[in-house]
Amino acid sequence: MQLKQQIHQFQQNLNSLTQTISQLSNSEQNNAQQLSQLSSTESATAQKLQQLQQSEQKASEQLQSMHRSLTDISKQLEQLSSIGRDIEAQIAQVETQRRAGQQQSWPQYKTQTGYNYTGTPQARNSAYNREFGQHSVQPVPPAKSQYDQYRNSKYNQEFGQHTAQTVPSAYQQQPPRYQ
Incomplete structure (x- = not known):
């Protein structure tokens, strides 16, 4: 009976040792996973640090x-x-x-052809004529009358013929009489 007890005790010890070895193996795997995670975290931190250094630069x-x-x-x-x-x-x-009371002299200019002239309008015109040839101002018709004609023709095209009614000025109108 003592031998049975010893065998039973040995089996319990063996089971306990197997459990301890299994626990150690699990702990080793957990430690390896944590070490891998720490390594990848360290690598990511190093990359972020490098990016921060580049941003700082x-x-x-x-x-x-x-x-x-x-x-x-x-x-x-x-x-x-x-x-x-x-x-x-x-x-x-x-x-x-x-x-x-001194009269101011006009500034002197030199043209491309080498003529000197003062800044007065007459001198500028004569210098321009010498350098580029005679020119004359062309009369330009007033824009308002042309614009009014254009506006009226476009209005007539879209809405039909109409005539503008003249309105007397406010000074010429009689004020209404109130009783």
Whole structure:
């Protein structure tokens, strides 16, 4: 009987050992899966970090470009400010000359053919005629009468013939009498 007990005890121990080995095997598989998940998470994190670094580099380049643009704009504003001061000085000078009664001379221009002329309208016309040949202004009929005729013809085409009634001005109309 003692041998049976020992065999039974041995079988229980063997079953317990088999269960322990099975549990260890399951734990090993779980650990392997977790390690695989950690590895893929680490890889994804590394990719995101690389993307963040690239985005940071692009943002830095854009900031540098914006800084250069702002520097250029600042220089242009300084130039415009200087030009504005020059214009103000010229205006003040012209105003001073006008007040002093001095006649302002017209600016001198040089044409492509080399003629110098002043900026007066007569001088401009004569310089134009010398350079491009004689020209004359052609009269242009007023646009309003043509537009009224066009509008009336289009209205007549769509809605039929009509005539416009003249309306007396408000000053000529008699106000209604109230009793």
